[in-house]
Amino acid sequence: MSKGEETRERILDRAFLLAGRDGFDGLTIGALADELKMSKSGLFAHFGSKEELQVAVLDLASSRFTERVMIDAFKAPRGLPRLKRVFENWVEWGLDARMPGGCIFTQAHAELDDVDGRPREVLAESERVFQEALAKTVKLAVDEGHFKKGTDCEQFAFELEGIMKAMHMFSRLLRDRRAADRARTAFERLVTSHRS
């Protein structure tokens, strides 16, 4: 990595935390400059605008999520074992103490869903890609004979998304220590009702 790339990485790492804690709207070049004790003009050299900075953080979040939740799950055999691995990785991601605000996507979804612009587009596109990947993981469980034929894989992905969103609310807002267990119970029921 060149020096410039290293600096960019260090900036993005901090921006990722800042967005998780204070939201994407709070992620301004000025706030980030304060946080990093860098000049605003130095930051502008890396990111030309607040929007570009937000997009870079969303890209970083996507690549971290893909790495830790989806790619890691390829170590498990295709079908139900892999789906379970995706689920457990996702729970871990949502409860990760390194992310001060919990899942950064849940933050981004609520904040950016009604704000037209590039960040919204990038976020929606990454969510679509993720939902497709989830549905495909479920489809493999059908192909392997773990789930019933005719399982609606997109519907399964929708419901799984809901379980994770509920976990987020119970853990972050209600500070309920049973949040992850509730999510696991819900996932078990979801799996059981599709077993062949």
Next chain:
Amino acid sequence: MSKGEETRERILDRAFLLAGRDGFDGLTIGALADELKMSKSGLFAHFGSKEELQVAVLDLASSRFTERVMIDAFKAPRGLPRLKRVFENWVEWGLDARMPGGCIFTQAHAELDDVDGRPREVLAESERVFQEALAKTVKLAVDEGHFKKGTDCEQFAFELEGIMKAMHMFSRLLRDRRAADRARTAFERLVTSHRS
């Protein structure tokens, strides 16, 4: 209603829309004064601080939600019919075109969950009360013999919350027209798996 009460109501009505659209952090006395073409000092007479204004909007949201989703459902017979009515009311609430940002609570949850203070407390408390009311509605379905004995009513409420959060994301972020149908399918599955 006195003139003062009327003015307060009119202000809150607009503040409710503003918070739904721009978030609670964007709900400042200044922004609201601009929106209403009122003086900031006039607004301060009604709400002493941004925090107080946020709490008043959360209270208004709670009372509207309780009225339209929960109290309306008392018209349906206790048990499963009432639970279904709660669900349909909730879907309607979430898709209500009068709320420009969709469910205002989903907005508030993501935004306030990590910000210590009165608004967070008020929001968490109203969510706890709501989760209890939901669980009680499910419990009546057990008592009436519609659901199996031993149904975990709190778990049911958790999963129902998840379905609504997923619907919010699919409808707001992904602009997916099938969001409500997906929610209904998920609800049907949830109900079916608990039928006695």
